[in-house]
Every structure is written in C-alpha cells, then in structure tokens.
Amino acid sequence: MGVYEKFNYPNVTLEVAKEMGLNEDEFNKAIEILGRKPNYIELGIFAAMWSEHCSYKSSRVHLKKFPTDAPWVVQGPGENAGIIEIDGDICACFKVESHNHPSYIEPYQGAATGVGGILRDVFTMGARPIACMDGLRFGDITKDEKSRYIFEGVVSGIAGYGNCFGVPTVGGETFFHPTFAKNPLVNALALGLVKKDKIFKAKAEGVGNPVIYVGAKTGRDGIHGATMASEEFGSDSESKRPNVQIGDPFKEKLLLEACLELMKNDFVVGIQDMGAAGLTSSSFEMASKSGSGVELYLDKVPCREKGMTPYEIMLSESQERMLLVAKKGYEDKVLEIFAKWDLDAEIIGRVTDDGFVKLYWEGELVAELPAKPLGDEAPVYDRPYKEPAYYKELKHNDFAFVNLNLDKTFEMMLTNPNISSKKWIYEQYDHMVRTNTVVLPGSDASVLRIKGSKKGIVLSMDCNSRYCYLDPYKGGQIAVIEAARNVAMAGGRPLAISDCLNFGNPEKPDVMWQFVKAVEGMSFACEKLNTPVVSGNVSFYNETDGKGIYPTPTVVMVGVLDDVEKRLESFFQQEGSIIYLLGE
Amino acid sequence: MMKAGVVVFPGSNCDHDCYHVLKHVCGFDTSFIWHKETDVSNYDLIVLPGGFSFGDYLRCGAIASKSPVMDAVYNYAEKGGLLLGICNGFQVLTEAGLLPGALLKNRSLKFICKFVYLRVENNFTPFTNLYSIGEIIKIPIAHMEGNYYIDEEGLNELKENSQIVFKYCDEYGEISKESNPNGSIENIAGIINKRGNVLGMMPHPERAAESILGSKDGLYLFKSAIDYIKEG
Amino acid sequence: MPKVRVQVKLKDTVLDPQGQTVLGSLNKLGYEFVNDVRVGKIIELDVENIDNLDQKIVEVCEKLLVNPIVEEYSYEIIED
C-alpha cells in the first residue's frame, strides 16, 4: 500500500487547494509549473511556500523601494538577517520579526517562540546573539481585562525565553491603544556579532553531501490550521489538531552552542533554521539558492509524536530545529558535536544536482517538486490601493486643544501607561547578562560595548502607530527619524535599519494604501539619512472582525559609537548642570 | 599564576561573564570546566556561574547538582578549596547540600533584573576581606528564584556562626521589607558555609566589576579572594 | 471544610520540555526504567461548603487556573 492510501490523503481538487489557502489562479499556476496536478503533499508545500508569510506576495513590489546599499552593508535583505560592518571585520547581524497572531492565541508561548525564532535567524548566520529588543502593542490595559492578560503573558514569555537563553533584552517599545485589543503586536529583534569571514548562509551545495536535521524532535505543532480538514485523518482527529508551538529556550541555548562550535570547523556547507513552514521552506530555500536539489527521507526525521505523516512532517513548525548540509565524510564529526550537547541529529537526505526537491517515505517517492520555480515563480501581487476616506476627513480636522486644564492634563499624562515608566516590563528581562549593556533600558537608546573593541553599538526601536494612522507617509518617516535621533542622542552614528511592517488586510485598498505610503515615507527618510534597510519582516492580516490595526511599521536603528566611553544617557546627570533647548 | 575555573553546565549563561572578569579584569589563569569533567583538583578558585543550568526545569539547580562534575566539586570544597556560587550557582550549591537552605520563587513570582544594595554582614571571609563590615555595596540581581528559605533552627545556626554574608538593604543600609526584592528570609542575599570556603549569593558581582558597567563594587569580592589565596 | 484538588496537565500532544529534561537526567543517572515523564500542576483549594460547588470549581478552573489552549484538567472534592 502506498503512502497516499495508507494515510488516506484526499484527491487534489480546487476545493482542497482553497482550503489550504490557495486561490484558483495560484492552483492553476502550480499545475502549470509541474505540468501536472500536484498530489496532496505537494499541494500543501505550494500552499505553505506561497502563503503571504513565506512569499511576501503582496509586499514584494513595494519593498523594492527601500534603499539597501551602503559601504558598510555586508548583507542586505534576502538572507535570514542583515549584516553591517561595525569595527573592521567585526559585524553586527540583526533582524526584527513579528509574532503577532500566535501571541494573541497564547500570549506566553506566542511571544516566547517569537524570540526563539528571531534568535535562530541570527545564529544560523554564524553570529552569537548579544542583544534582543521587543516592540509591543496592546489594547487599553487600564480598562480591558483581556488586554491586560495578553500584556502580562507576552512580557513573561519574552522574559522566560530570553533570560533562559542568556541574551539581554536591552530595550524596546510599548504602546497601548484599543486598536490593538484583538490584534496585539509582538515584534522581536535579535542582534548578534559575527566576523566577516565567518558568515554562514543557507546553501545546499556539493552533490552527495549529507543533509542533516538537528535540534528538537518534530511534533504536530503549528501545522497550518486551514489544511486540517478533520475527516481525512480518521476518528482521532481531535488529538491531531494543530498545536500551539511550545518554546524550549534551554534546547535553543544548546542548539546555539552546538551550532557555533560546529561552525568553527570548515565542514559545514550551509545551514538554515526551520522557521515558518518548517522543513518545507528550509529545504526549498537551501536548494533554490544554490541551484541544486535535495532528496529527503522523511521517515528518518526524528518525531516526537507517534504516527506522524509525511505531510505533517513537512509542514510542522516545531521549534528549535535546524537543517544543515555538511561535507561528505564528516557526518560523524557533526553528529559528535550535537551528541556532546545532548541534541538529536540525524542524516535525513543528500544534495543532488537536478534542481528538484524529492521526498521519500520508506523508499517510496511521495513528492517531487522543482526547487527554484516554487520560490522564483511565486505569485506577486500589485494590489490596488486607494486613499481612504478617513484620511481626507482627518486632514480637515482641527486638532487645537481647547479648555486645557494644565493640572489635570499633567496628571492624566503621568498616569497614562503610554507615558509612565516601563520598568515593570524591562525589570522582568535580564538586560545585563553578557555584561555588555552600558546604557541600560530606561534611556532613549541602549548602548552595548564590544569586548575587545573601543566601539559601541547603539540601538533604538521606534514607531508611533497613531502618527502612522494619521499620515502613513509622514508616520513612516518619523519612525525612522525618531530612531535615528535616539541613536544620535546616545552619541552614535546611525548606520542601518531593520523593520517590521505590521498592517491590516492587504486585500483592502485602504490598508494597502497605508502600507505603500509608509514604505515610501520610510524609504525617503532612510535615503536622506543614508541608513539602508538590511532586513525586515511584513505582517499583514492584523485584523479582527473586519477591523484592522493602526499601521505600525516598527523601525530598529542600529548605529555605531566610535568611543564607547563617550556614550550618553538621556537623563540629567548632575545637580547644577545647565539645560539647553535645541531646535524650534 | 593563580588558577580559576568556571563550571559550565549546558544552560549556564553567565559563564563567559565570570570568565571575563576572572581572566581579563583580575588576571587569573582561567579555564572553563565542562559539567561532565571529573577532576577539578587543580584550581585556587572555582566559580559556579549564573544561568539556567538545565533550563531550570524541575527546580533551579537540581539537575545540575547531580552532574558528574559536582562530585569533584564536592571533594574540592571538602578539602577547603574556594568555591563561589553566583545566582544559579548558589541554587546548585544548596541543591548539592554544600550550603543550607533553599531558594524559592520570588515573592512577586516574576523575574527581577535590577541594581540593588547589599550590606556586608561579615567581612571575615575569603571573599569579603576587602569590604568593611556594614559597608553598602551596589550590585545587580537577575533571578526568578532568589527567595532564600531556611527553617528556624537553620537560621539560628547561620546567625550563631556568622554565616550570613550579605543582606539586601536600601542605599542608606536600611534593611526592611521594602528593600527586600524577593521575599528572602531576613533579607538574606548571600551565605557562607561553616568552614568559610563556600560562598553562595544571588547578586552578580561579575556584573559590577568594571566602572563602565555602572559599579565596581563587585570587583572587591574577587580581589578579596586573590588576597586570601596569596596569603595562603 | 472541603478541599478541592485540581490536577492540571499539559495536553498529550503539547511538548513538555520540562518533562523531557527530567527524563534525560533520570536516564543519565542510571534510572533506565523510566520511559517518559510529564510534569503537571496540582492546585489545592480550601473551600467553603457552598451549594453549587462543582459548578463554581469548573468556573474557577476555566477562568483562571487552567489555560485550555495547552492544558487539560480534572478535579476531585475531598470532604473533610
């Protein structure tokens, strides 16, 4: 009996494709690429690879507007994280990513796995993470119980993961507004240090080289919900429903140390973390970037749960896993290093040169897909956009303050959670571990020293969602400029940004307009400041009950301070100092 | 040259920080000691660093206290070797029975990372001889389980033998409920064993050993140990 | 006064990193007879003898004590 009968996979039809999230055009395109109808497993792979999250199909045309070059840029967008030069061959590798939807479903785990994911993005490139930041948006916690619950859960999730992993969370941003009540935002940044000649990429080269799976075992975590039509899996479907992803920061710490130890050797060809769409996106990305192919023997994948099917294994989003390609003949050495760190490592495939990803199950070929076309020919949409009505109305609004009672206003401001101290948050984060944090959270920007260098790294995360709603173009500009200003005020020279673009449903012209304008505003500011975009992430569909969030393009500016002893904090330092007011 | 060792459990994450201070700030010949090693006889000072040794699953420090290296560390301490447990290292020491008492969850149930003030209660130890008694020092804490507990009998014994080394206080040295960050019994932040060679403390002296980090108060703890070792 | 003992467990399909780590440690210490470990919580409530106790307990569990996304629970009432 073949796999398809054994697991009772349904026949592929347009209906099944739609359930998985593909539309008719996309389904036809898949057929065109293959020259035949995909089977069930293949269809699942198309759906995952062509999801908004993996393919950036609605944002790609606009993201091209970002400036991405400068002499200090070592790696721009396109890899797991961006890299810039800081001091000679010492480089900073960083990226922001969102974990909004999972954090609404399960605040603690959603936020925790968000931190875990972004850390893996950074250390797969060979960088040791030295700092995290978090940008958070919640509903009104003074009135709304649920928002308060989410807020507390998210903060302890970030703390739980980052503290245990051993990376300091050195700053961030928090904003409360009812627009985020049902769509909280959790944006996490990780930044690591890497030597320029020690950067690793997601490559699968060298015919016959082993493909090795490392890290945690695979479970049914986070398999795309829409694809799980219950009947197909028989009577115990209840237990097979997708699970919330659970983070294990301790395992991730082991994975970090093992990977960094491994990368000191020259028998690693390429490495890629298994993030969204797990084994699917990692294997296809590695093969397509190298113009090679891979064969995977899915029954070899270490599984946590019994009876997992090839489909589930390909689409699981279990955490703390990596895929790597090693040089042939060094398999034992790789396995030895992972054994030292008590981690699973298994040879699950090999590199080929035919441009195909071929999946086997107990010797049977169960899927065969061309690697490159799945990525390169992914659908791209130039979605219609249009200036929303609210924008015109607001333009004519007069925002003048009337009848202002200064005492009351002052009191109101001080008790507003948006203005009050964020100590409650950042004291739950270990912001000092690794003893590099030399301007602690509480200041406008955080500063990290680099042991063995005179220079410092300056970080600031900013975005004003309200401004972005009122005028996304200016709001986008302001986010970049505010972050740059904060970096400058700590004594740093702004160098580059990573961004996380959080918006509503891109199929709505109003939302798309906000997106386009914000990207244009940010691009303009980045060009003027000569701070290119080196990495980032887009999160669409932050909508509930048809209501989208205020547009929130979070910006993290990274800068360098030539002499870390000259860092500045943003508070009065001494009695008797003279206070100046600069600007208009 | 004086030799220092930093024990590395898989989830230790202050190991590099301790290494940095011991080696680059204090000039020890310093090495890491992997938790599977079984010989630690060759050191003048051993540090059990902070972190989450085995994810802090089950109880902080519990699994680490059963790892192979701890038998060797136990013998080392029995022979009078200087042993310092910081944060998770303190938890490991209590779990291993090298120090009395236990560390429970913070009263707030939350992780707390911030600078606190400590009052030196006993400067007659190898780790505190450069402080004066009653001195107020500023050192950060970063923990979820730092709430020191011991039963009454044990507490009396600690007092009788002057085993309480540090207490949480405010900047004026006041020891009160307000200056107690985690609910620790009698504001205890660090204790030493009866023999006087094993110190456990929740605050992180290695995070306060260079002026760039905002305090150098922790440095004198390591310097005290150096003086003590030199004097033999 | 009755006591209520609520047992809260992670659902079977949800990863239990704590249990796995404890299992690894036990096996390394030579206790090979242990094949799997799952760690849960037990919450003991001292309650008053109210009429609709069962209903109230369920309410309290679902509202506060249990996270239904990842956990499941059972309870027993122990009369005193």
Add this chain to the structure above:
Amino acid sequence: MPKVRVQVKLKDTVLDPQGQTVLGSLNKLGYEFVNDVRVGKIIELDVENIDNLDQKIVEVCEKLLVNPIVEEYSYEIIED
C-alpha cells in the same frame, strides 16, 4: 506499562507565594468561597514493570524529584 504519579508539595511550614497569588486573584474575581490555595507539582512517570519498583521510585524521588528541605511527596502506582 505502569504509570507512577508523584505529587510534590511545599511543606506546610513553607510559604507558597504562588498559592497566595492565585488566592488573591480568585478573591479579587469574587470567588470568596476559596479560603486557601497551595500549588504543587505532579510528576507522571511511564515506567517499566521492574521488580523493586517501589524502592526505585523512592530513590528517584529522594535523589532528584523532591527537595526534602522544602518539599514533601507522595506517590501512587497506576497499573495499566
């Protein structure tokens, strides 16, 4: 394969901040019928059917699962 269910509780003399916090929240939510809360752990072991199972369980508890300074435990074996 038998299952062993180990219950670990803080000793009565040890303050349980977690229980106190739960109690506080419950009372704040209006569940005044709850007078006290203690939170413990439940550790479930899947074990092999060895001869001296009881003895081994006690060993495992005292060596690793329980810290006798602050905790006490009980266990039951559930045959399958």
